[in-house]
Amino acid sequence: MAKELFFIIIGSVFVNNFVLSRFLGQCPFLGVSSKTETAIGMGMATTFVLTMTAVAAYFIQNYVLAPYGLDAFLQIVSFILVIASLVQLVEMVILKVSPTLYNAFGIFLPLITTNCIVMGAALLIPMYNYNLIKSIALGLGAGLGFTLALALMSGIREEMEFHDVPEALKGPAIVFITAGLLSMIFLGFTGLVPLG
C-alpha cells in the first residue's frame, strides 16, 4: 500500500507531471509564472485546494452519485459546484485562522476555481477507481507537480529577462518553447515507476 502511494505521488509529480505532460492548469502556468515568489504562492494554494477537492470528489462520487446512478449526468455539475464552494470555504477559513496566510495567498484563491487541474484531478479519481487514501495521494501529487513546474518555469523566466529574446517570440511564444524543452526533460522520467 505504501509502495503504491509512493508510486502515485512520484508518478504525478515527475512521470506524468500534470502540467508538462497532462496539459492541465496551463492558464496559471503561463499567467503567474513570471516571479518565483508568486509562482510558489500559487502552487501552495493550489496544492491545498487540490488535496481537499480529492477528498470531496471521492465522497461525492462513492456516497452520493454512484449509489443513486446519477454519475452519468450530474458528475460535471456537482463537481464544479463543489470545487467553487470549497474554494470559497477555504478562503473564509484561512481569513479567519491566519490573516498572514490569507494575504500571502490573496488573489490566487478565487482563480483556482477555473484552474482545470482541480477539475481534472476530481474527474480522474472516479475514472481510476481510487480509494480514499489513493485519492488524497493523487491530489497531493498533482499539486506538488504543479508547484514544481511553476517554480521551474518562473526561475527560467526571471533569468530570461536579462537575455535577448527574438522580437517575434517575446511574450507567450518563448514561454511555450521553454515549456516544450522542460517537458522533454520530464520525458526522461518515463519508466521511473511502473504504469497503472
Next chain:
Amino acid sequence: MQLMKDFVNGLWNENPIFKMVIGICSALAVTTAASNGIAMGMALTFVLTCSSILVSILRNVIPSTVRIPCYIIVVATFTTVVDLFMKAYFPALYEVMGIFIPLIVVNCIVLARAEAFASKVSVARATADALGMGLGYTWAITLISMIRELMGEGTLFGYQVMGESFTPWVSAILPPGAFIVMGILVGLINIINREIAKRTQSH
C-alpha cells in the same frame, strides 16, 4: 454590420488561442491527430454558442452578485450534453479525448465570453461573437493538430501523405511537440501581424 464585426473579431484579431492565449489546455492535449482537433473545436463551439445565447437571454434576470455561479451552471449543463452525446455516438473519439470533453466546463474561453461579452449585449450579437470565437478556436487547434500529425506520423486525417522515405518525428505527437509547435505558431502569427501593421501604416 455590427454582427459581422463581432463574428470576424474572434477569427483573427482576438483569436482565443493565438492572440489571447486562453483555453489552451485542450488545444495542447487533444491535438495529436487532425480529426481530434476538428471534433474538439466543434464540441467547444457548441457549448460556447449555447451558453452565450442563454446567458444573453438571462442577462437581466441574473443578479450580479451570484452571476459567476449561474454562468458555471449554464456552461456545465451544455458540457454534460456534449459529454453524453460524444459518449453515445462517437465512443472512439471520446476515448481519445479522455477528460478534456468534461473539462470544457472550466475552459476559460467560455466563461470569459459569458462574463465579458454575452452578459452585456443582445442575443444576436452574443451569438455572432460566440460563433466567431468558436470558429477561431476550431481553425487554430485544427492547424496545430494537422502540423503535429503530419510531422509525427506522416499522415493527415489518417491518410498517408508523406513518402516512403519520411522518418516521423515522434516527439511531435508527444507532449513536448505540442508546446514547441504552439510556440512557433504564436511567433509566426506575431510576425504576420507586424507585417500587416507595417503595410497599413505605410499606405
